[in-house]
Amino acid sequence: xxxxxxxxxxxxxxxxxxxxxxxxxxxxxxxxxxxxxxxxxxxxxxxxxxxxxxxxxxxxxxxxxxxxxxxxxxxxxxxxxxxxxxxxxxxxxxxxxxxxxxxxxxxxxxxxxxxxxxxxxxxxxxxxxxxxxxxxxxxxxxxxxxxxxxxxxxxxxxxxxxxxxxxxxxxxxxxxxxxxxxxxxxxxxxxxxxxxxxxxxxxxxxxxxxxxxxxxxxxxxxxxxxxxxxxxxxx
Amino acid sequence: xxxxxxxxxxxxxxxxxxxxxxxxxxxxxxxxxxxxxxxxxxxxxxxxxxxxxxxxxxxxxxxxxxxxxxxxxxxxxxxxxxxxxxxxxxxxxxxxxxxxxxxxxxxxxxxxxxxxxxxxxxxxxxxxxxxxxxxxxxxxxxxxxxxxxxxxxxxxxxxxxxxxxxxxxxxxxxxxxxxxxxxxxxxxxxxxxxxxxxxxxxxxxxxxxxxxxxxxxxxxxxxxxxxxxxxxxxx
Amino acid sequence: xxxxxxxxxxxxxxxxxxxxxxxxxxxxxxxxxxxxxxxxxxxxxxxxxxxxxxxxxxxxxxxxxxxxxxxxxxxxxxxxxxxxxxxxxxxxxxxxxxxxxxxxxxxxxxxxxxxxxxxxxxxxxxxxxxxxxxxxxxxxxxxxxxxxxxxxxxxxxxxxxxxxxxxxxxxxxxxxxxxxxxxxxxxxxxxxxxxxxxxxxxxxxxxxxxxxxxxxxxxxxxxxxxxxxxxxxxx
Amino acid sequence: xxxxxxxxxxxxxxxxxxxxxxxxxxxxxxxxxxxxxxxxxxxxxxxxxxxxxxxxxxxxxxxxxxxxxxxxxxxxxxxxxxxxxxxxxxxxxxxxxxxxxxxxxxxxxxxxxxxxxxxxxxxxxxxxxxxxxxxxxxxxxxxxxxxxxxxxxxxxxxxxxxxxxxxxxxxxxxxxxxxxxxxxxxxxxxxxxxxxxxxxxxxxxxxxxxxxxxxxxxxxxxxxxxxxxxxxxxx
Numbered sequence: 001x002x003x004x005x006x007x008x009x010x011x012x013x014x015x016x017x018x019x020x021x022x023x024x025x026x027x028x029x030x031x032x033x034x035x036x037x038x039x040x041x042x043x044x045x046x047x048x049x050x051x052x053x054x055x056x057x058x059x060x061x062x063x064x065x066x067x068x069x070x071x072x073x074x075x076x077x078x079x080x081x082x083x084x085x086x087x088x089x090x091x092x093x094x095x096x097x098x099x100x101x102x103x104x105x106x107x108x109x110x111x112x113x114x115x116x117x118x119x120x121x122x123x124x125x126x127x128x129x130x131x132x133x134x135x136x137x138x139x140x141x142x143x144x145x146x147x148x149x150x151x152x153x154x155x156x157x158x159x160x161x162x163x164x165x166x167x168x169x170x171x172x173x174x175x176x177x178x179x180x181x182x183x184x185x186x187x188x189x190x191x192x193x194x195x196x197x198x199x200x201x202x203x204x205x206x207x208x209x210x211x212x213x214x215x216x217x218x219x220x221x222x223x224x225x226x227x228x229x230x231x232x233x234x235x
Numbered sequence: 236x237x238x239x240x241x242x243x244x245x246x247x248x249x250x251x252x253x254x255x256x257x258x259x260x261x262x263x264x265x266x267x268x269x270x271x272x273x274x275x276x277x278x279x280x281x282x283x284x285x286x287x288x289x290x291x292x293x294x295x296x297x298x299x300x301x302x303x304x305x306x307x308x309x310x311x312x313x314x315x316x317x318x319x320x321x322x323x324x325x326x327x328x329x330x331x332x333x334x335x336x337x338x339x340x341x342x343x344x345x346x347x348x349x350x351x352x353x354x355x356x357x358x359x360x361x362x363x364x365x366x367x368x369x370x371x372x373x374x375x376x377x378x379x380x381x382x383x384x385x386x387x388x389x390x391x392x393x394x395x396x397x398x399x400x401x402x403x404x405x406x407x408x409x410x411x412x413x414x415x416x417x418x419x420x421x422x423x424x425x426x427x428x429x430x431x432x433x434x435x436x437x438x439x440x441x442x443x444x445x446x447x448x449x450x451x452x453x454x455x456x457x458x459x460x461x462x463x464x465x466x467x468x469x470x
Numbered sequence: 471x472x473x474x475x476x477x478x479x480x481x482x483x484x485x486x487x488x489x490x491x492x493x494x495x496x497x498x499x500x501x502x503x504x505x506x507x508x509x510x511x512x513x514x515x516x517x518x519x520x521x522x523x524x525x526x527x528x529x530x531x532x533x534x535x536x537x538x539x540x541x542x543x544x545x546x547x548x549x550x551x552x553x554x555x556x557x558x559x560x561x562x563x564x565x566x567x568x569x570x571x572x573x574x575x576x577x578x579x580x581x582x583x584x585x586x587x588x589x590x591x592x593x594x595x596x597x598x599x600x601x602x603x604x605x606x607x608x609x610x611x612x613x614x615x616x617x618x619x620x621x622x623x624x625x626x627x628x629x630x631x632x633x634x635x636x637x638x639x640x641x642x643x644x645x646x647x648x649x650x651x652x653x654x655x656x657x658x659x660x661x662x663x664x665x666x667x668x669x670x671x672x673x674x675x676x677x678x679x680x681x682x683x684x685x686x687x688x689x690x691x692x693x694x695x696x697x698x699x700x701x702x703x704x705x
Numbered sequence: 706x707x708x709x710x711x712x713x714x715x716x717x718x719x720x721x722x723x724x725x726x727x728x729x730x731x732x733x734x735x736x737x738x739x740x741x742x743x744x745x746x747x748x749x750x751x752x753x754x755x756x757x758x759x760x761x762x763x764x765x766x767x768x769x770x771x772x773x774x775x776x777x778x779x780x781x782x783x784x785x786x787x788x789x790x791x792x793x794x795x796x797x798x799x800x801x802x803x804x805x806x807x808x809x810x811x812x813x814x815x816x817x818x819x820x821x822x823x824x825x826x827x828x829x830x831x832x833x834x835x836x837x838x839x840x841x842x843x844x845x846x847x848x849x850x851x852x853x854x855x856x857x858x859x860x861x862x863x864x865x866x867x868x869x870x871x872x873x874x875x876x877x878x879x880x881x882x883x884x885x886x887x888x889x890x891x892x893x894x895x896x897x898x899x900x901x902x903x904x905x906x907x908x909x910x911x912x913x914x915x916x917x918x919x920x921x922x923x924x925x926x927x928x929x930x931x932x933x934x935x936x937x938x939x940x
Contacts, residue, residue, distance in 0.1 A: 632816070665732050669814060672807070675811075677815035686842040703780070704754060704755070
């Protein structure tokens with residue numbers, strides 16, 4: 001047994017990665033969760049291409065915000081640089097999740113924002129779920145995963161979105177990324193996104209002219225859970 | 236261990252709440268069941284935002300028909316006032332369930348009644364499953380969950396529906412509520428609603444001109460189960 | 471413990487009924503299987519409205535071909551007379567299954583035959599899966615379940631179908647019935663029907679002009695499994 | 706206990722066959738996996754029509770590249786000759802899988818290639834997933850399963866596809882075949898195909914004009930996993 005540092009984020013990353021198959025969000029190795037340690041400027045992330053049943057806290061890889069491995073014998077997830085860019089620029093997030101969950105990925109492939117149709121959506125965010133366009137060719141041919149991070153950052157900037165309020169995005173033609181103050185919250189957001197994505201598709205199938213949720217309901221439901229006078233959950 | 240009263244409804248509420256994840260009707264904490272004690276004028280309901288695996292009879296919250304907590308250290312479900320209004324005005328119901336189950340919620344988001352297409356539906360009610368419109372802005376901005384209860388009561392009144400015969404409703408843009416003489420029946424109704432909602436969507440996809448069930452079949456199937464000469468189930 | 475007769479068909483009916491929830495074909499008590507004893511002129515069938523987890527060989531009800539109970543303290547399934555009519559007129563069937571499985575029921579509600587689109591279907595039957603029209607009002611108002619049996623018999627007669635080759639039907643606005651030489655085969659047919667029903671819907675969604683399977687393939691696949699020179703399975 | 710040879714491929718075939726029900730790719734006996742031993746010129750394949758729970762390494766059937774049984778008391782899968790033809794002509798494959806998985810089969814029934822809509826697809830192959838047309842009547846009436854193998858070979862030849870890069874095909878009106886360097890990889894490909902097939906259908910439902918993935922992204926994602934500079938997974 002080697003003597004590993006970063007035990008807290010290793011264990012948190014391991015626990016959160018193991019939630020993905022339990023929640024039905026991943027097939028085989030399609031997905032990864034990371035957990036950051038802001039004080040040390042590193043995050044723990046799933047090793048690349050390793051089946052969930054072979055994961056352990058010990059084989060999580062420790063990476064810095066440039067995407068360089070600090071500790072670990074295995075290669076980190078191929079999406080590591082996307083995580084690194086987000087941690088570097090968004091200082092309030094504690095965990096990031098990437099999956100190819102079925103319905104969210106179908107929306108990403110459709111290159112459409114997910115319209116806000118109901119309170120299940122409004123309990124979590126007040127806008128449509130954004131879908132960033134596919135990247136420009138020069139970004140793809142270059143440092144692809146690094147540029148994916150900037151595609152996300154720029155989409156938020158260009159559309160006036162705040163990553164502390166909208167904790168999820170679809171990358172066009174690719175798949176979703178979610179985040180949160182903790183990895184646990186980021187995983188929760190991935191499951192919520194998948195459910196909301198399925199409900200939105202079904203809603204359009206039942207009524208192709210279904211209206212978006214009206215502003216008063218958006219505001220009410222979000223404030224129930226998130227406003228200064230929130231009254232959902234325990235204090 | 237504190238010394239709790241209302242043990243019967245605590246246990247019944249706990250058992251019924253635990254049925255929701257088993258029946259696939261809830262993700263995380265999206266749902267709640269309550270059980271009333273008519274003699275004491277109170278009901279037991281799930282605490283707000285607590286995961287199902289942490290529920291126990293002891294942490295169910297006891298609330299009166301004004302929605303005020305009578306016993307319990309935790310906040311009751313954020314939907315508590317909706318339950319309170321229904322118990323107060325509909326004296327024959329013993330339990331209420333609220334979920335965001337996928338297909339029923341998609342119909343609610345579509346703001347359409349679920350058409351009665353077959354006997355699976357008619358075995359349980361003889362009308363389309365009603366969808367109340369989204370509430371007026373002043374109701375939303377005010378005492379929202381309390382007004383949700385009145386939105387349901389008024390929709391039944393305006394459409395001549397009897398809550399003893401139609402034990403479920405969709406609240407437009409939101410999600411379903413179901414009820415019954417017991418919480419067990421209300422949970423059963425939630426699962427039936429989800430299945431009927433899925434079948435109705437599939438029916439329209441297979442045949443966009445599918446006709447509603449004819450009156451003679453509606454009558455027959457409902458009376459098999461519910462009429463004075465019912466012959467379904469044991470005596 | 472009472473001293474029961476008909477132990478063989480009781481146990482076979484019990485075992486086959488218990489397959490329905492395992493195969494995902496029923497919710498709560500929506501479904502029933504019966505097994506016939508031709509020599510004694512009776513069949514064993516699920517009691518009405520009893521949850522699957524409370525079934526036992528002992529509480530199966532023994533009924534004759536007129537639908538009258540021969541042995542058993544409980545009411546037989548409300549669909550018992552339909553089973554009785556089919557056993558009486560179709561002497562080569564050993565078991566019957568009725569479910570409200572989701573996709574098959576959606577086709578029944580759509581009042582459409584399920585087109586033969588592929589070899590999964592052709593491995594089991596060479597025609598579209600028939601959907602009998604909803605019954606005439608006088609049949610519904612009269613001895614409904616008895617008439618349901620005749621609706622099935624007459625649809626087969628009118629369309630030149632042979633119940634030994636086509637072991638399933640959709641009853642319009644209602645749900646499927648399947649049968650077979652044994653109850654095990656009838657249960658198998660219910661699961662095959664549900665899968666074929668789902669595939670057919672998806673096929674039309676992917677290609678609204680998808681052609682029906684051509685005759686040479688229909689013939690080949692059915693004969694692989696069922697013809698005099700069949701070579702599927704063990705001898 | 707008989708004294709069996711070919712123990713390695715028996716065990717590998719058994720293990721891979723048992724993965725199919727675990728991955729939700731088969732109902733009852735609908736599916737089969739084979740594993741080849743190139744040195745001995747034989748492969749091990751599932752016996753025909755035997756339920757998965759009764760499989761064992763011992764009842765796998767050993768067959769040569771003409772489709773003749775070399776060892777085993779049971780009949781091999783009715784699709785054995787298709788496997789034999791592929792092994793004979795494609796010398797780099799180590800395992801073959803045939804299933805009737807729901808979404809892939811629906812695409813096969815629709816007689817459409819599955820468009821490449823996203824990176825989930827591009828991580829595995831750079832082209833649409835090919836759908837071979839239904840066979841000509843004389844091929845069906847003749848040595849059907851043998852000709853199915855040639856239908857696959859010819860479709861690849863006619864469309865300039867390389868079986869080492871495109872490890873899956875839909876046979877029109879029938880169902881998918883997948884392969885790989887190992888049976889484990891072939892099973893993996895079957896599960897990937899089913900997921901990609903579902904995502905592609907959902908994508909078209911969300912956006913009927915969804916564009917195919919652009920070339921730069923196709924190239925990037927495939928090379929991440931498969932090119933000379935691949936950086937997915939461990940070395």
